[in-house]
Amino acid sequence: MNKFATSSSVEYEKFFHSKIPLITLVVCMLVPFIGGFFMFVLKNPDFAERLGFISKKAQLIGTADWxxxxxxxxQAISIGGLIVxxxxxxxxxxxxxSDRTIKDLLALPISRHMVVLAKFVVAVCWCLILSIFVLALGLLVGIMVNIPGWSQEIIVQGITIYGVCATLTILVSTPVAFVASIGQGYLSPLGFMIFTLVLAQIVTVAGYGRFFPWAIPTLASGAAGNGSFIVLAGISLTILLLTSAIGLISTMLWWRYADQH
Known part of the structure; x- marks a missing residue:
C-alpha cells in the first residue's frame, strides 16, 4: 500500500508539473460560456436577428430554459469528454x-500493475475534477445569464444526468491508455479518439448507438432525443462497463508482459 501511495504521488507530481492540467482546464472552461452565450441569444430575439447565422445555430439547442x-x-461532456x-x-x-523514461520507470522496485493503477487514479481524478468544474461554472453562468425555468427538481435531474454522462465518458476512455501503450506515444491514441468519435456519430445515426460503447454516453445525455436513462438498461451498460474493464486490464497486461525495449 505504501508503494502504491508513493507511485500515485510520483504520477501526481509529474502530471501537475506539466501544462496538461492548465490546457484541459481552459478548454473545458469554454463549454459553459458557449452554452451561456447561446442561452443569451435565445433570450434576446432582436440581438439574435442582428447576428443572423448565430441565431440559427443557437436554435439547434432548443429554448432558453434550464x-x-x-x-x-x-451533451458537451459526453462528446467533448471523449477528446479531453x-x-x-x-x-x-x-x-x-515519447520522453524515453519508460525503461527507468520499469526498472523501479514497484510492481508494473501498481504503476498502471497509479496512472489511472491520477487520470480519473483529474477527469472528475474537470467534470465538476464544468458543472459548477455552468450553473454560475446560467445564473448570471438569468436563464428562466429554475426549479429544484429540474436542477437535480439535470445534475444527475450530467453526472451519469461524465462518469460513463470517463469509464469508456480507458482503452485510450492501452492504445497509447501499444503505439508508444501520442499519435496512435489521438487517432483512435477521432476514429471512435466519428464512428459513434455514424453508428448513432444508423440506430445502433446503444451497442457502441463510445456512443452510449451521448445517448444517455438525450442528444438523440431518447430518454436519458433508457439506454443504460441491460446490454448498453454491460457493453460500456465491459469495454472499460477491457481497457484497464489490457493496459495492465501489456505493461506486465509485453517486451519493453
Whole structure:
C-alpha cells in the first residue's frame, strides 16, 4: 500500500508539473460560456436577428430554459469528454515512451500493475475534477445569464444526468491508455479518439448507438432525443462497463508482459 501511495504521488507530481492540467482546464472552461452565450441569444430575439447565422445555430439547442441548458452541458461532456479525457489518458501513458523514461520507470522496485493503477487514479481524478468544474461554472453562468425555468427538481435531474454522462465518458476512455501503450506515444491514441468519435456519430445515426460503447454516453445525455436513462438498461451498460474493464486490464497486461525495449 505504501508503494502504491508513493507511485500515485510520483504520477501526481509529474502530471501537475506539466501544462496538461492548465490546457484541459481552459478548454473545458469554454463549454459553459458557449452554452451561456447561446442561452443569451435565445433570450434576446432582436440581438439574435442582428447576428443572423448565430441565431440559427443557437436554435439547434432548443429554448432558453434550464432543461435545455443542462442538456447542452451533458451533451458537451459526453462528446467533448471523449477528446479531453482521452487526451489526458494518452498523455499520462504515452509520455513515458515519447520522453524515453519508460525503461527507468520499469526498472523501479514497484510492481508494473501498481504503476498502471497509479496512472489511472491520477487520470480519473483529474477527469472528475474537470467534470465538476464544468458543472459548477455552468450553473454560475446560467445564473448570471438569468436563464428562466429554475426549479429544484429540474436542477437535480439535470445534475444527475450530467453526472451519469461524465462518469460513463470517463469509464469508456480507458482503452485510450492501452492504445497509447501499444503505439508508444501520442499519435496512435489521438487517432483512435477521432476514429471512435466519428464512428459513434455514424453508428448513432444508423440506430445502433446503444451497442457502441463510445456512443452510449451521448445517448444517455438525450442528444438523440431518447430518454436519458433508457439506454443504460441491460446490454448498453454491460457493453460500456465491459469495454472499460477491457481497457484497464489490457493496459495492465501489456505493461506486465509485453517486451519493453
Amino acid at each position: 432543461p435545455s441548458y443542462l442538456s447542452l452541458l451533458a 479525457f482521452g487526451f489526458i489518458m494518452s498523455w499520462i501513458f504515452g509520455r513515458e515512451y
